[in-house]
Amino acid sequence: MPNICVTIAYDGTRYAGWQIQKNAKTIQGEIEKALRKILGEKCHLIGAGRTDSGVHARAQVANFKTNKKIPTAKLQTALNVHLPKDTRIVSIKKVPLKFHAQFNAKSKLYRYTILNSRIDDPFTERFYFKVPYKLDLALMKKEAKTLLGKHDFKSFQAKSDRSPIKSTVRTIKRLSIKKTGDFIHIDIEGNGFLHNMVRNIVGTLIEIGRGYLAESNMKKIIALKDRRKAGPTAPAKGLALEKIIY
Amino acid sequence: MPNICVTIAYDGTRYAGWQIQKNAKTIQGEIEKALRKILGEKCHLIGAGRTDSGVHARAQVANFKTNKKIPTAKLQTALNVHLPKDTRIVSIKKVPLKFHAQFNAKSKLYRYTILNSRIDDPFTERFYFKVPYKLDLALMKKEAKTLLGKHDFKSFQAKSDRSPIKSTVRTIKRLSIKKTGDFIHIDIEGNGFLHNMVRNIVGTLIEIGRGYLAESNMKKIIALKDRRKAGPTAPAKGLALEKIIY
Numbered sequence: 416m417p418n419i420c421v422t423i424a425y426d427g428t429r430y431a432g433w434q435i436q437k438n439a440k441t442i443q444g445e446i447e448k449a450l451r452k453i454l455g456e457k458c459h460l461i462g463a464g465r466t467d468s469g470v471h472a473r474a475q476v477a478n479f480k481t482n483k484k485i486p487t488a489k490l491q492t493a494l495n496v497h498l499p500k501d502t503r504i505v506s507i508k509k510v511p512l513k514f515h516a517q518f519n520a521k522s523k524l525y526r527y528t529i530l531n532s533r534i535d536d537p538f539t540e541r542f543y544f545k546v547p548y549k550l551d552l553a554l555m556k557k558e559a560k561t562l563l564g565k566h567d568f569k570s571f572q573a574k575s576d577r578s579p580i581k582s583t584v585r586t587i588k589r590l591s592i593k594k595t596g597d598f599i600h601i602d603i604e605g606n607g608f609l610h611n612m613v614r615n616i617v618g619t620l621i622e623i624g625r626g627y628l629a630e631s632n633m634k635k636i637i638a639l640k641d642r643r644k645a646g647p648t649a650p651a652k653g654l655a656l657e658k659i660i661y
Numbered sequence: 662m663p664n665i666c667v668t669i670a671y672d673g674t675r676y677a678g679w680q681i682q683k684n685a686k687t688i689q690g691e692i693e694k695a696l697r698k699i700l701g702e703k704c705h706l707i708g709a710g711r712t713d714s715g716v717h718a719r720a721q722v723a724n725f726k727t728n729k730k731i732p733t734a735k736l737q738t739a740l741n742v743h744l745p746k747d748t749r750i751v752s753i754k755k756v757p758l759k760f761h762a763q764f765n766a767k768s769k770l771y772r773y774t775i776l777n778s779r780i781d782d783p784f785t786e787r788f789y790f791k792v793p794y795k796l797d798l799a800l801m802k803k804e805a806k807t808l809l810g811k812h813d814f815k816s817f818q819a820k821s822d823r824s825p826i827k828s829t830v831r832t833i834k835r836l837s838i839k840k841t842g843d844f845i846h847i848d849i850e851g852n853g854f855l856h857n858m859v860r861n862i863v864g865t866l867i868e869i870g871r872g873y874l875a876e877s878n879m880k881k882i883i884a885l886k887d888r889r890k891a892g893p894t895a896p897a898k899g900l901a902l903e904k905i906i907y
Contacts, residue, residue, distance in 0.1 A: 426783040471784070501783045533738075537672040537747045538717070538788060 416480050419487065420510040421446075421494075423475040426501040428541050428652070432468040433475070442466075442502060446477070449497035453490065454483045463516040463659040464523050467611075469651030471542060473526075474505070476659040478516040516659070522588055522606050524658040527617045527649065529599040536597075543598065544617075544653035550624035552599070554631070556592050558623050559601075561633040562616065563587050569640040571619070573611035573648070583609055583640075592620070602657070611648050619646035662726050665733065666756040667692075667740075669721040672747040674787050674898070678714040679721070688712075688748060692723070695743035699736065700729045709762040709905040710769050713857075715897030717788060719772075720751070722905040724762040762905070768834055768852050770904040773863045773895065775845040782843075789844065790863075790899035796870035798845070800877070802838050804869050805847075807879040808862065809833050814855055815886040817865070819894070822856035829855055829886075838866070848903070857894050865892035 423442065431439035435447065443460050450458040458479040466472055485493075491507040498504070528543040530536060531550055536543070569583040589604040601620065603613055619636065622628040628646055636644050669688065677685035681693065689706050696704040704725040712718055737753040744750070774789040776782060777796055782789070815829040835850040847866065849859055865882065868874040874892055882890050 424783050473784070495780065500781065500786060503780050503783050505780050534741065534749050534751050535746065537670050537749050538719070538785075540746060542784060 416482055416512070417484075418478055418480050418510050418512050418514055419490070420476065420478045420508055420514060420516065421491075421504050422506040423472060423477060424503045424505050425472050425475065426541060427466060427469050427471040429499075429501060430468065432470070433462050433464070433466045442472075442475070443477075445498055445502060446494070449494050450479065450481075452497055453493045454481055454485070456481065456483065461516045463520045464608075464656055466654075466656055467651055470654045470656070471652075472656040474658050475656055476516045476520070476661075478510060478514055480512075519661055520659050522604050522660045523608065523656065524589075524602060524604040524660065525608070525613045526655050526657045527601040527603070527613060528653050528655070529601070529617075529621070530597055531594070531599050532597040541652060542655065544650045546599075546621055548625050550599070550621065551626065552592065552594060552624065555620045555624040558631065558633040559590050559592055559620060561637065562590055566637050567640060568609055568612055568637070570636050570642055570645045571612045571615040572609040572642065573615070574642055576610035578610060585609065585612070604660070614649045614651070614654060615642075615645055615647075617649040617653070621649065622646035662728055662758070663730075664724055664726050664756050664758050664760055665736070666722065666724045666754055666760060666762065667737075667750050668752040669718060669723060670749045670751050671718050671721070672787060673712060673715050673717040675745075675747060676714065678716070679708050679710075679712045688718075688721070689723075691744060691748060692740070695740050696725065696727075698743055699739045700727055700731070702727065702729065707762045709766045710854075710902055712900075712902055713897055716900045716902065717898075718902040720904050721902050722762045722766070722907075724756060724760055726758075765907055766905050768850050768906045769854065769902065770835075770848060770850040770906065771854070771859045772901050772903045773847040773849070773859060774899050774901070775847070775863075775867070776843055777840070777845050778843040787898060788901065790896045792845075792867055794871050796845070796867065797872065798838065798840060798870065801866045801870040804877065804879040805836050805838055805866060807883065808836055812883050813886060814858055814883070816882050816888055816891045817858045817861040818855040818888065819857035819861070820888055824856060831855065831858070850906070860895045860897070860900060861888075861891055861893075863895040863899070867895065868892035 435444040463476040487507045494504045530543040530545045533547040565586045587605045623631045681690040709722040733753045740750045776789040776791045779793040811832045833851045837848045869877045
């Protein structure tokens with residue numbers, strides 16, 4: 416029973432997210448459907464991280480087991496023929512039987528892209544959030560530093576989070592804010608994320624940058640453990656799962 | 662009668678090209694329609710260069726004259742409200758009455774993007790031509806050098822070229838081939854281009870890079886003045902008008 420690991424890039428615009436759902440188009444659903452067509456058997460795909468509706472991925476990782484003997488290069492080609500154009504299997508390999516894409520992941524790197532301009536970019540319009548206001552980048556960088564390390568991130572957890580894991584303590588290993596032209600990239604690497612945590616952190620940083628948040632001190636926002644003290648949830652379209660670190 | 666100059670970025674995918682046509686969606690047509698709605702009068706838009714169906718632009722330049730008094734910043738905002746999302750007015754300014762976007766252009770810079778990979782990139786799929794074969798980049802660079810300067814580019818002119826200008830002599834001022842990751846960018850700056858000239862040059866360079874062209878010597882291809890000796894026309898989707906130099 417070989418264990419196959421795939422790396423997937425997708426434009427999440429048309430999807431209801433990663434996780435398989437009835438009556439909705441999902442990345443997991445499309446790949447499982449393609450695998451069934453190619454291999455003639457039902458495979459269960461284990462994704463490293465669930466991305467929400469509209470969130471993109473440059474390198475989502477997933478694994479599945481199959482009894483069928485098919486060279487991985489052929490399987491990759493067949494998957495890319497069957498999958499919609501907005502979803503590509505960028506690499507494929509056999510992995511040890513015990514490999515589990517979700518449980519073995521040490522950390523995940525997300526990138527949030529802001530277009531800090533009044534004018535949209537028709538070339539990348541689906542992959543950023545446009546912020547047409549002046550942002551105090553130095554202040555954003557300064558306050559972002561407070562998020563590094565192990566904290567209780569309850570203030571950044573979606574109220575609707577129905578995850579069975581009760582602890583809201585997570586570790587942010589890296590957080591960088593870089594401006595290139597009119598684009599601002601916020602890279603956040605962590606050992607795990609609460610539901611909407613990245614988007615809530617970004618929404619808070621944007622409000623801090625605009626000088627719009629009553630409490631612009633990130634340390635206090637964390638300490639209050641109150642979702643209402645943080646900023647709004649930044650839109651899904653600006654978020655991409657960049658990398659899974661094993 | 663103020664003369665207004667606009668810089669336009671567009672994703673050319675859904676368009677039948679720049680130039681206004683009956684019963685087809687064109688960039689010139691959409692902008693003239695928007696101007697008519699906003700200003701209440703018909704304006705004639707003069708574009709610096711006509712892009713073909715499916716060709717993109719990061720900075721097309723055009724001018725028009727109007728009797729209406731409207732602050733340029735307001736006009737820009739109104740145009741971007743009326744225009745489809747794939748077309749943005751990135752800048753606007755008043756220019757001297759004698760300015761003519763086409764006749765005053767000293768040169769034009771085009772960029773052709775190749776994805777040299779077997780796997781598509783779902784993030785930029787509309788803006789490159791995928792070449793899944795190994796390319797000899799060093800040879801392509803060497804042969805491309807021959808194109809620099811003033812030459813008769815008849816071998817690279819579309820047979821269907823119905824331009825009233827009879828001379829096929831043009832000057833290429835700059836030609837660079839750069840690889841970044843799996844992307845190859847071919848930048849070509851010239852004082853003017855024959856119909857399909859950039860795409861025919863790129864198609865020829867790709868064939869040279871693959872070792873597929875009987876005559877892989879660019880000097881000979883130019884000298885033969887025969888379209889059949891050059892390579893095929895590279896697809897429109899990889900081409901973008903990058904800059905107009907005045």
